[in-house]
Every structure is written in C-alpha cells, then in structure tokens.
Amino acid sequence: MYALPILKPHRAPRVDPRSARVSLTDLCDLACIYCRPHKRDGYLERRLGLEAWRSMLRGLFEAGVRRLRVTGGEPLLHPQVVAFVRAVREIPFEDVALTTNATRLEALAAPLRDAGLMRLNVSVDTLDPARFFRMTRGGRLAAVLRGVDAATRAGFDELKLNVVVVRGENDHELEDLVRFAWDRGMIPRFLEVMPIGEGQNLRDRVVPYGEMRARIAHLLEEAPPVKDPDRGPAKYTPARADGPDAGKRVGFITGTSDTFCGGCDRLRVASDGHLRPCLATNDGLSARHEAEHEDSAAVAERVHEAWKQKPDGDTWKGCTEATARDVSIRKIGG
Numbered sequence: 001m002y003a004l005p006i007l008k009p010h011r012a013p014r015v016d017p018r019s020a021r022v023s024l025t026d027l028c029d030l031a032c033i034y035c036r037p038h039k040r041d042g043y044l045e046r047r048l049g050l051e052a053w054r055s056m057l058r059g060l061f062e063a064g065v066r067r068l069r070v071t072g073g074e075p076l077l078h079p080q081v082v083a084f085v086r087a088v089r090e091i092p093f094e095d096v097a098l099t100t101n102a103t104r105l106e107a108l109a110a111p112l113r114d115a116g117l118m119r120l121n122v123s124v125d126t127l128d129p130a131r132f133f134r135m136t137r138g139g140r141l142a143a144v145l146r147g148v149d150a151a152t153r154a155g156f157d158e159l160k161l162n163v164v165v166v167r168g169e170n171d172h173e174l175e176d177l178v179r180f181a182w183d184r185g186m187i188p189r190f191l192e193v194m195p196i197g198e199g200q201n202l203r204d205r206v207v208p209y210g211e212m213r214a215r216i217a218h219l220l221e222e223a224p225p226v227k228d229p230d231r232g233p234a235k236y237t238p239a240r241a242d243g244p245d246a247g248k249r250v251g252f253i254t255g256t257s258d259t260f261c262g263g264c265d266r267l268r269v270a271s272d273g274h275l276r277p278c279l280a281t282n283d284g285l286s287a288r289h290e291a292e293h294e295d296s297a298a299v300a301e302r303v304h305e306a307w308k309q310k311p312d313g314d315t316w317k318g319c320t321e322a323t324a325r326d327v328s329i330r331k332i333g334g
C-alpha cells in the first residue's frame, strides 16, 4: 500500500485591496473617551480638495477597490460631503457607505441619500444624555437622535448602529440599544474597545465578546455568530426565531479578543492623501502628489506600492500589536 502524501494547507493568495475607508476630514466635533484625549489634539495642515479626491477615487477603482466607506474624523463636518458622495457615485463602486456620529445628520440624511449613498452606520454609544455628554466629552444626544430619525426616514438600503462598549459606562445598556435599533429597522453592532491610540488607556474596561453576548443571550439564537461574505470583520447572530424579533440580528466586532487580519482587503485613505494598508500601524505612503496632479493611473500605482506593506494576516495580530498605540483612528479614518 502506498502511503498517502501529506498535503500542506494552501496559503491563501494575497488578497487585493477590494475595499477602502476614505477619511474625508480628520476634523471631529466630539472627543470620545476611547478615541482621542481632547478636542485640541492636533489636525492635519493640508487636506485634499474635491478635484484631487476625484482622481484619488478613480485611482482606487483602477487599483481594484470596489467597496468604499466614507469616514473621518467626522465626515459630515466637511462642507462638500454631499458633492463628494455624488463624485463617488460617478464611479461604478459596488457599495458606497458612510460612518457618522450623527451630530449633523438631521439636515444631511436626505441630501446624502439623494446623492446616492447606499448604506449608513451611525455611532451612538448610549441613550442616556448625561452619559453621552461624558463619553463624547461634550456631545448632545438630542441632536444625534434627531439625526437617527432623519436617517430612518431617508430610506437607506441599510442602517447600522455602532456601539463601543466600555465597562462601567454603557455596558448595562446593551438590551436597550438592541431594542432602540430594532424598533427603527437598524442593525445594532457592539464593538470591543480596541487598544488603538486613546483606547490603550481603557484596556481594563474592555467588555469581551462573550460577556457582551451573555448580556443579551435571551434575545438571540444560540448559534455561533457568522460573518457576512465580502464585508468587514463583524460577526452576526440572529434574533430568536421563535420570538417577535425573528429575522433581526445583532453584530459583534471583536478587535481585541479575536483579531481578524486574515483575508483583510481594506485600505485606508487619510484626508491628506496618505494610504495605509493596516489600521494597526502608521506604515503607508502618500498619494497626494499624484491625486493633486489628477493622475489616477499614478494613484493606482501608489495603491499597489502601499499594499505591499500590508502585514501578513496569518501572523499579524492587528490592533493588539504594539504599533497600534501610536495610531489615531480619527486621523487615519476609522
């Protein structure tokens, strides 16, 4: 008898950058306790203008990017955010989404939808105005909730509610936040605090996935959570099939207890044109010159060069790597 050859597992081929998170501005009107120390922690001196952005967007598409998320900083602080979304939709990206803190969403939800924005994520960590004020260092919850209402009326293809869970702050609010989201047709998602930038100071206040899930277990099926194909790192668990919320679901993003680098196809573009292949390091290179000279082919070349710096997802442990401490999510596009 022949001995069967030992088959080595195939190393997955290196993925191309299929999705990009584009930081329209590094400006933000909040200072969330896990994101930045205060509102005077320094802004970029020079940002891309709309024409340079058009070249950047074309270059991303030419380099293979098909899904785009507009983020920041706070993207709705940019005076041309609606025109920017229109410019994005002139290019045949398959998916165009935006992440916002919703402080300006009341006036902008409908114009953004009209400009062609497909999906929207809103970050709201608590439904308690005093806690919201504390967690955001000065934010007003009422305006944010009016923004959420406007978004639900605007008819986006999908609305998500992102909640960063901080022990001793909002960790007892999970069920209320799930019900708030489900009542409005939104998908609630709970994020572990990642030890990036300011988040490293909250290492002892991370609420791990297992604990988050246990707090709302009575609302959910027992099955293990699953990822949506071709989307980000979130894993989803369906609501109980025998209850009134059947068909709804809850997402978890476990950037600390379970890093998720294998298969990451995400590139980040900062508002000054800097390209970063990974959230957890400041490695990368600039494509500002190429974008400002409206040379999309040269931008695509820079994307490929930046992508060579992508850490090996089989060994790299994302936000738990030491390099993550020096990263500002606000500056590079969260």
Ligand code: SAM
Residues within 6 Å of the ligand: 028, 032, 034, 035, 071, 072, 073, 074, 075, 099, 100, 101, 121, 122, 123, 162, 164, 191, 192, 193, 194, 195, 196, 198, 199, 200, 329, 330, 333, 334
């Ligand atoms: N201003 C927008 C917003 O608030 O959604 C977009 C930018 S913000 C940096 C993007 C997301 O990053 C938000 O959902 C925020 O809560 C999350 N975030 C920032 N720092 C984080 C950290 N240390 N751990 C986990 N999530 C974090």
